[in-house]
Every structure is written in structure tokens, then in C-alpha cells.
Amino acid sequence: MxxxxxxxxxxxxxxxxxxxxxxxxxxxxxxxxxxxxxxxxxxxxxxxxxxxxxxxxxxxxxxxxxxxxxxxxxxxxxxxxxxxxxxxxxxxxxxxxxxxxxxxxxxxxxxxxxxxxxxxxxxREMPDDLTSDVTYENLSPVIKKMPSFKVYYIRHRGYDDAIKQCWQKLQAFTLGNDIRNYSQIALYHDNPIITPLDECHYVACIVLNEPFDAEKVPLPSFEIHGGVYAEFTARGYRNDILKLIRWVYHEWLPASGYETTAKHAYLIYDDNDFLNETGDFSLKYYIPIVLP
The missing domain is CATH 1.10.10.60 (Homeodomain-like)
Structure with missing residues (x-):
């Protein structure tokens, strides 16, 4: 083809x-x-x-x-x-x-x-050596009105190590075009705590924060919706992100007085564990909320 x-x-x-x-x-x-x-x-x-x-x-x-x-x-x-x-x-x-x-x-x-x-x-499918002893029970979110984002993305089916290849391809695009001002966003279409990991759709995204000709971007795009979100600032190691998601959905949200919507949760990386050598991440995790 x-x-x-x-x-x-x-x-x-x-x-x-x-x-x-x-x-x-x-x-x-x-x-x-x-x-x-x-x-x-x-x-x-x-x-x-x-x-x-x-x-x-x-x-x-x-x-x-x-x-x-x-x-x-x-x-x-x-x-x-x-x-x-x-x-x-x-x-x-x-x-x-x-x-x-x-x-x-x-x-x-x-x-x-x-x-x-x-x-x-x-x-239990998560290998023990890909998590740490971090816990997230003491996190307190900030409630924020988030803007919409136009993202360019690579979609991956499965939550596994192959996600790294998606991020490397996005990195190759930014480096090859000398793009310095951009954000890395991971979009979770599915909740990986109740969806089998091999069925999850993980979307690796970049937001271009500087002028660039959209016709020269060899990637599909869509818009992440703006709205009211709970923002959690977190650090961890590799699959600790699944611990964070589990705590947010199973413990914090049901007890919070808020409900979520059909919009998707996403995170914005400060330090992307799929691209660094340590496997540590630093990020902000966003979940859409409404008052019932």
C-alpha cells in the first residue's frame, strides 16, 4: 500500500x-x-x-x-x-x-x-518490579477549569511497554522539526483498572505550543474538551500511574461528592517515564467532574 x-x-x-x-x-x-x-x-x-x-x-x-x-x-x-x-x-x-x-x-x-x-x-497483571511502594491517599486535588487542546496523536491498543514506541515516534517528530515548545499528554479512553490492559486504548499526544504548519504534521489530530476537572499532582515509578487511577476512581471520587462524565481523563507530563532513563514520572492527572 x-x-x-x-x-x-x-x-x-x-x-x-x-x-x-x-x-x-x-x-x-x-x-x-x-x-x-x-x-x-x-x-x-x-x-x-x-x-x-x-x-x-x-x-x-x-x-x-x-x-x-x-x-x-x-x-x-x-x-x-x-x-x-x-x-x-x-x-x-x-x-x-x-x-x-x-x-x-x-x-x-x-x-x-x-x-x-x-x-x-x-x-495482579502488573509486574511487581514495575511499581514502587508509593501511595496516593493523601493527595488533595485542585478544581480547575481546563481549556480545550488540539492534539496530534498516536493511538495504541494495550497498556504495555510498547507505548514507549509511540512516545519515541512523537519525540522523533518534534526533534526532527526543531519543535521545542510542546506538551506531552496521555489520554485514557478506558479506565485501565476495570478494562483488561490488553484492551485499553492509550493515546499518546502532543500539543504544539508554538506556530507550526499543520499541513506538515504527519499525524491525526482531535480536540480534548475543556471543562471542569479535578487536578492531581503526582510522582511515581512506571505502573504506579495505575495505582493513582485506581485510588481516584475507586476511593476519592465516590467519596468526594462529585461525579464524572463521559469525557476522558488525561494526564500532562512534566517528566515522562516512557522517555527517561529512570522510569520515574512527574505529572498532573485530570478527571472531569460535575456536581450531581
Whole structure:
């Protein structure tokens, strides 16, 4: 496949995945999307499965359920019916049926603590030598109105060491173009504490904080939404970030009086453990919040 065609294929599949995450609370019409992208629905399905290893319908179903599972934990005052609607289900009955098939328990049982055992099996996948003894229980967030960001990105399926290659490619782009003023952002489409690590979509992003011709950027782009976020300043080693996320979602947020939204959490690096020699990170982690 020619380079231009390869870039076009990547743009279609990445734009489609981004659209799914952005509109997971609504009916997603694939006929309309294929027309918007200028390709047949058959070709769109084929490109998507080739890129992500799963068909579009399976992906939509999985994202809906993973997001619902997260909201059941964090949004204590939202009814099951409301969470079903927030994640694109037309009825509570169809949501409960799909949830039970995925997680082998009802949404109510999950919310009442069933998620803990499920999460623990994921946390146990982390090698002990990739974490430290750091804890985050004493962190106190700052509530901030964050701006929107236009980011250029590389998407990676799985939370694993191969993420480093994404950051190295972004680094090669900035160095090769003598770009000095930029920010590194990691976007978490999924909660890696309740989504199996090999299914998580991790997005390595850069924000260009200096003028640069967008036509010369060989990377797809999208906008991270602005809004009200809780900001946590944290340090750690390698997979300690998963400890931070677990504490924020499982402990801080349910007890905080806030709820989260269908927007995505993200972090901004001061020191990126995937690019330095020590494996230590320094960052600010942002989670969207609302008052119920």
C-alpha cells in the first residue's frame, strides 16, 4: 500500500474510533459515517478490523459496557437507568442483559462491590518490579477549569511497554522539526483498572505550543474538551500511574461528592517515564467532574 493510502487508512480508522468514544451516549449510524468518510460501509468495516482486530459493532458494545461499569462505581447518585442512557442504551432491560453477559453479574451487584474482585485480577497483571511502594491517599486535588487542546496523536491498543514506541515516534517528530515548545499528554479512553490492559486504548499526544504548519504534521489530530476537572499532582515509578487511577476512581471520587462524565481523563507530563532513563514520572492527572 502506498504511503498516502496508508495515511488515509489510518486517518479513517482513527477518526472512526474517536467518533465512537465521543458519541458513545448516542445511537451511532454507520451508514451516515461511511458516507461522511467517503468509503463504502464494507470497506470501512474491513479497514477498522484490520487496524484494531475487532469489528465495529463489537467495539461499540465493549466501549459502552466498560464506560457504564466505570460510571456505576463513580456516580453513586445516578440511577442504573440514567447510566444506561449515558452509555447509549435505549432501555434499562437491554443494558442489564448486556452487562450481565459481559461481567457475569448485575449492574447492582457490580456497584455494591462486585467490581473489586474484577479489578483485582487486572491489578495482579502488573509486574511487581514495575511499581514502587508509593501511595496516593493523601493527595488533595485542585478544581480547575481546563481549556480545550488540539492534539496530534498516536493511538495504541494495550497498556504495555510498547507505548514507549509511540512516545519515541512523537519525540522523533518534534526533534526532527526543531519543535521545542510542546506538551506531552496521555489520554485514557478506558479506565485501565476495570478494562483488561490488553484492551485499553492509550493515546499518546502532543500539543504544539508554538506556530507550526499543520499541513506538515504527519499525524491525526482531535480536540480534548475543556471543562471542569479535578487536578492531581503526582510522582511515581512506571505502573504506579495505575495505582493513582485506581485510588481516584475507586476511593476519592465516590467519596468526594462529585461525579464524572463521559469525557476522558488525561494526564500532562512534566517528566515522562516512557522517555527517561529512570522510569520515574512527574505529572498532573485530570478527571472531569460535575456536581450531581
Amino acid at each position: 502506498k504511503k498516502g493510502s496508508e495515511r488515509h487508512r489510518t486517518k479513517i480508522t482513527n477518526d472512526l474510533m474517536h467518533y465512537i468514544y465521543e458519541h458513545i451516549d448516542t445511537p451511532i449510524n454507520l451508514d451516515t459515517l461511511s458516507a461522511d468518510f467517503g468509503v463504502s460501509k464494507f470497506h470501512m468495516h474491513r479497514l477498522f478490523k484490520r487496524e484494531f482486530g475487532r469489528n465495529i459493532h463489537e467495539t461499540i458494545q465493549s466501549i459502552r459496557l466498560q464506560m457504564a461499569a466505570n460510571l456505576l462505581i463513580t456516580n453513586k447518585k445516578s440511577t442504573i437507568s440514567k447510566i444506561a442512557a449515558m452509555t447509549g442504551y435505549s432501555s434499562q432491560t437491554s443494558f442489564i442483559r448486556a452487562f450481565g453477559k459481559k461481567f457475569a453479574m448485575t449492574p447492582k451487584a457490580w456497584r455494591n462491590g462486585g467490581f473489586m474482585a474484577y479489578s483485582e485480577t487486572i491489578v
